[in-house]
Amino acid sequence: MYSNELNPEQSAIAGHTKGAILVLAPVGTGKTRVLAERVLRAIDRGISPQKILCLTFTNRAAKEMSARLSQYCPDQVRHLTIKTFHGLCASLLRVEARQFGLATDFAIYDDADCIELVKEVFDLADDREAQKLFTELTKCKTQASNRQLSLDYPLEELYALLGKDLAKSAARYQIILQKRHALDFADLVFYVRAMLEREPVISQRWADRFDFVQVDEVQDTHLSEYGIVKHFAAKSGNLAMIGDLDQTIYEWRGSEPEQVIAQFKQDFKPTEYSLTWNYRATQTLLNAASGFADSFEHRQTTISPSPNCELGELIEVHLAEDERAEAEWIGTQIRKLAGDRKDFSYSRVAVLARNHKRTEVVSQALQRMEIPCVTVEKFQFFMRQEVKDALAYLRLVLNPFDVGSMRRMLLRPSRGIGEVTIKAVVESGKDCGFSLTDMASSRTFIDGDPFSELLKAYSEHTIIVFDVETTGFSVSQDEVVEIAAIRLVAGQAQAEFHAYIANTVGVGDSERIHGHSDRFLSENGRPAKDVFHEFFAFVGDAMLVGHNVSFDIKMVTAQAQKTGITPPKLKWEDTLELAHRFIKSERYSLEALSEQLKLVNLPTHKAMDDVRTTIELLAVLIPLVSRKADYRQALVYRYGEEFEGLAKQMDDWRDASQASRPVELLYKLIMESELYSYYRGQKNREQNLVELVSFFKKHDDLNLHPDTSLRNLLELTVLAKTLDQVAQNDNQVPIVTVHQSKGLEFDSVFIAGVTEGEFPNYFSVRDNKLEEEKRLFYVAMTRAKQRLFISAYSKDSRDYSKSPSEFINEIPLDLITEKPENKYLN
Numbered sequence: 123m124y125s126n127e128l129n130p131e132q133s134a135i136a137g138h139t140k141g142a143i144l145v146l147a148p149v150g151t152g153k154t155r156v157l158a159e160r161v162l163r164a165i166d167r168g169i170s171p172q173k174i175l176c177l178t179f180t181n182r183a184a185k186e187m188s189a190r191l192s193q194y195c196p197d198q199v200r201h202l203t204i205k206t207f208h209g210l211c212a213s214l215l216r217v218e219a220r221q222f223g224l225a226t227d228f229a230i231y232d233d234a235d236c237i238e239l240v241k242e243v244f245d246l247a248d249d250r251e252a253q254k255l256f257t258e259l260t261k262c263k264t265q266a267s268n269r270q271l272s273l274d275y276p277l278e279e280l281y282a283l284l285g286k287d288l289a290k291s292a293a294r295y296q297i298i299l300q301k302r303h304a305l306d307f308a309d310l311v312f313y314v315r316a317m318l319e320r321e322p323v324i325s326q327r328w329a330d331r332f333d334f335v336q337v338d339e340v341q342d343t344h345l346s347e348y349g350i351v352k353h354f355a356a357k358s359g360n361l362a363m364i365g366d367l368d369q370t371i372y373e374w375r376g377s378e379p380e381q382v383i384a385q386f387k388q389d390f391k392p393t394e395y396s397l398t399w400n401y402r403a404t405q406t407l408l409n410a411a412s413g414f415a416d417s418f419e420h421r422q423t424t425i426s427p428s429p430n431c432e433l434g435e436l437i438e439v440h441l442a443e444d445e446r447a448e449a450e451w452i453g454t455q456i457r458k459l460a461g462d463r464k465d466f467s468y469s470r471v472a473v474l475a476r477n478h479k480r481t482e483v484v485s486q487a488l489q490r491m492e493i494p495c496v497t498v499e500k501f502q503f504f505m506r507q508e509v510k511d512a513l514a515y516l517r518l519v520l521n522p523f524d525v526g527s528m529r530r531m532l533l534r535p536s537r538g539i540g541e542v543t544i545k546a547v548v549e550s551g552k553d554c555g556f557s558l559t560d561m562a563s564s565r566t567f568i569d570g571d572p573f574s575e576l577l578k579a580y581s582e583h584t585i586i587v588f589d590v591e592t593t594g595f596s597v598s599q600d601e602v603v604e605i606a607a608i609r610l611v612a613g614q615a616q617a618e619f620h621a622y623i624a625n626t627v628g629v630g631d632s633e634r635i636h637g638h639s640d641r642f643l644s645e646n647g648r649p650a651k652d653v654f655h656e657f658f659a660f661v662g663d664a665m666l667v668g669h670n671v672s673f674d675i676k677m678v679t680a681q682a683q684k685t686g687i688t689p690p691k692l693k694w695e696d697t698l699e700l701a702h703r704f705i706k707s708e709r710y711s712l713e714a715l716s717e718q719l720k721l722v723n724l725p726t727h728k729a730m731d732d733v734r735t736t737i738e739l740l741a742v743l744i745p746l747v748s749r750k751a752d753y754r755q756a757l758v759y760r761y762g763e764e765f766e767g768l769a770k771q772m773d774d775w776r777d778a779s780q781a782s783r784p785v786e787l788l789y790k791l792i793m794e795s796e797l798y799s800y801y802r803g804q805k806n807r808e809q810n811l812v813e814l815v816s817f818f819k820k821h822d823d824l825n826l827h828p829d830t831s832l833r834n835l836l837e838l839t840v841l842a843k844t845l846d847q848v849a850q851n852d853n854q855v856p857i858v859t860v861h862q863s864k865g866l867e868f869d870s871v872f873i874a875g876v877t878e879g880e881f882p883n884y885f886s887v888r889d890n891k892l893e894e895e896k897r898l899f900y901v902a903m904t905r906a907k908q909r910l911f912i913s914a915y916s917k918d919s920r921d922y923s924k925s926p927s928e929f930i931n932e933i934p935l936d937l938i939t940e941k942p943e944n945k946y947l948n
């Protein structure tokens with residue numbers, strides 16, 4: 123089953139599948155290839171594919187690894203876990219959210235969403251400033267000490283490094299995210315660390331989840347990520363960390379490779395390996411990269427051309443008069459490379475730049491010259507205004523608490539609801555437990571208070587407090603195995619319902635949460651259809667209440683449908699949401715709240731016990747909710763009218779989300795909301811919406827329930843990094859930043875804007891980050907297989923004179939073509 127393409131050094135690493143290994147090897151020596159091979163060997167050695175975890179830096183790298191492995195072991199690939207750090211953390215949190223007190227339906231905010239929120243909370247107008255502050259917030263979370271890794275830890279202290287005033291606002295940022303049931307990328311890692319550190323039961327559950335773990339691009343990881351990896355590998359000891367310290371380019375974002383490697387060595391005593399031969403580039407290019415790397419203060423590796431390596435052509439360096447002339451020179455060179463060849467592959471050529479402005483200038487020139495190219499903008503498809511607008515609708519459908527998405531949705535098309543109204547609703551709502559998103563729900567408009575039905579049902583009618591246990595957290599694949607419920611009439615317990623369900627899906631890891639084995643359930647469970655019939659009869663038309671139950675409601679409805687029952691339209695309320703609005707606490711799990719409120723019935727994860735705790739919690743909440751009812755009604759009376767139509771539509775879309783495929787829902791949304799009409803006539807934007815519909819069609823997993831598939835699709839749009847979309851099959855020249863080119867290779871590479879102040883970046887030099895700039899230039903140089911072109915401009919757009927970057931002088935002169943322009947370079 124092996125691929126048989128490895129040299130002896132590579133083979134030795136691939137064959138070392140037991141214990142810990144550290145591979146620090148130079149660029150282009152086949153590290154990625156070796157990682158794929160190790161998986162094959164591990165499977166061959168008897169390690170179950172389910173127990174193999176490969177962590178990659180981008181989804182693209184994960185995809186490439188899967189594609190490569192599926193050539194050799196197609197049946198096993200789908201059982202492997204090949205993910206990015208964020209992808210892994212997200213799936214782990216989906217499983218454990220409830221145990222940990224996070225909303226089970228949490229959404230993930232991308233950096234742009236977060237920066238919007240930072241601007242709002244810190245009252246900033248400038249994007250750059252907000253971005254800087256956001257990076258600082260992120261650092262506080264990634265660098266949190268073990269002591270700080272707790273949901274109880276005071277937020278202001280977590281952000282203490284920012285200074286008192288900023289820390290206060292940072293805490294508010296965090297609380298708003300929680301209220302919106304949203305996590306940012308740093309939260310994904312923070313919460314997983316906190317769970318593994320603080321929750322022994324959860325920690326134990328994951329300690330033996332994997333038997334074989336590999337981490338690629340170790341140079342760009344930080345200690346917080348290493349902590350997670352260590353947890354997964356501690357039991358088996360089978361951990362491989364692979365990377366190249368000379369390619370460290372994310373220290374500005376908090377990566378700390380030296381510390382990670384030192385800690386890894388101390389914890390696992392790994393066998394250390396390196397690799398010698400570079401298979402990527404020609405001798406000339408390798409010597410040039412090597413010569414440049416000699417200028418590093420601490421060079422870590424040496425490069426050796428592989429046997430049979432061609433000499434290759436010299437590097438071409440060009441100094442253009444100005445920015446436009448530089449970009450046109452690049453275009454002319456690409457034309458020369460293409461020559462008359464009809465089959466010329468433009469995607470094998472890339473233009474790399476230090477910043478986005480340069481990619482823009484070059485792409486405009488190439489477009490003028492009719493050279494097929496694809497820009498960073500295009501790669502940032504999911505960040506485009508119209509695409510984000512459409513996604514905001516979907517996100518609000520899925521997560522009714524996402525105020526950020528609602529605010530975005532209200533912008534386009536205009537519904538006559540202005541910023542003044544929105545601010546007024548948000549501000550007045552703060553004191554009475556009213557959220558802007560309540561305006562997007564019809565129940566708010568029955569008599570002006572989103573909670574009036576709950577209050578009435580509690581004091582005069584019937585409420586069913588319930589809890590369910592399930593085999594897992596996929597609406598499509600998992601099953602309910604236990605339902606417990608108590609009927610309250612006028613607030614008093616009147617009758618109980620309890621049943622186990624005979625499962626057809628194995629309980630797996632969920633047994634450790636609810637304690638019911640497959641055997642127990644086969645002996646005590648009854649057919650799902652009978653149980654659901656009885657449960658719905660018990661509920662009648664009463665309102666359901668539970669703690670953190672948005673997921674459970676979907677589970678019950680979906681499974682009932684699967685058994686052939688048409689479930690009634692369930693009305694429900696969540697004590698997690700009520701607690702968020704009416705109780706001040708650091709944690710909102712049933713455990714934490716029952717402790718804080720000194721409840722008598724403590725939760726045990728047995729369904730009926732948890733129901734009793736929830737009833738007690740509800741009894742505490744009801745007076746708090748009731749006290750502010752008048753304020754909420756006044757608010758809705760004053761501002762509600764403008765929202766009413768939208769609320770009706772939203773209810774309809776939410777219903778549709780449970781029955782229609784995500785692509786149908788998206789189509790319905792952009793048509794009925796008139797978002798599509800709004801963008802009609804703006805050619806690119808209209809086209810992007812059409813493309814988004816195609817994307818949803820292509821990536822919809824028809825085996826999944828529409829709700830699960832929609833959630834996965836939305837997660838894909840957030841976690842897909844720009845890098846992932848640098849596809850190489852489009853026959854267009856990719857014009858990307860060097861950071862985005864990480865891990866890629868091209869036949870010919872142009873490095874543009876190699877001008878003092880731009881590359882190295884002025885601010886990095888000012889902040890003593892010249893070494894990282896050098897490594898970045900080294901990464902750029904080493905993306906080329908055959909030809910390398912380096913260009914600079916001598917006048918910028920404001921007509922200021924500029925000199926070529928000092929980096930050019932670090933490349934051995936004999937490897938550069940004799941150009942008259944060279945006189946400028948010395």
Ligand SMILES: Nc1ncnc2c1ncn2[C@@H]1O[C@H](COP(=O)(O)OP(=O)(O)OP(=O)(O)O)[C@@H](O)[C@H]1O
Binds near residue numbers: 129400401402867
């Ligand atoms: N044994 C080999 N024989 C021939 N070609 C090889 C061999 N090993 C790797 N290669 C080729 O060398 C190139 C670099 O390999 P790969 O991308 O795995 O290296 P890497 O060390 O991960 O690179 P980087 O440091 O840039 O991430 C690829 O084109 C790969 O196909």
